[in-house]
Amino acid sequence: MRPVGFDGADGVSKDSVEVAHSFFHQKWNIYKSSTMEWQKDDIEQAIASYAATMPAALYGMLSCGREGFLQTHATFADDLQYATQALEKLL
Template sequence: MITRDSIEQAYSFFHQKWRVYKFSTMEWQRDDIESAIGDYVAMMSPDLYQAIARGNSHYLLDHTAFAADLESAVDRLEQLLA
């Protein structure tokens, strides 16, 4: 079950991390953000993860697609809050 509270928490966390990641020029900082997001994904509501991943089992977990995934996660969570 997806609660509004779980959406708000995920949105706040992902939005904050996206704003830093987007403008960061430090690889270590970007790696730390990827790790933090991976940890969050591991503990977040499976239903919410499935809703934003839309069938992509590596969503937010694949280094090569991470930036695009994080940006889309923020957008998708924002849509769920509307």
């Protein structure tokens, strides 16, 4: 299932999808198997920082309007997993 609103012409470049997917995929693979809270915190901070500067159209597509997407500790794991899977489908 593609994120709501994606039609390939939403001002989202293939390059931005590829870069985001590569970064998110790498971080998700580490995050999901990590047992070190400091490592998970570092990943959350890195992803949140990237999300704050990524193309707004891409962030909007992924977040589907959810406030705090990739920024909130309580939902971070689910958000990152969703974003990684959604980006993979856009490749």
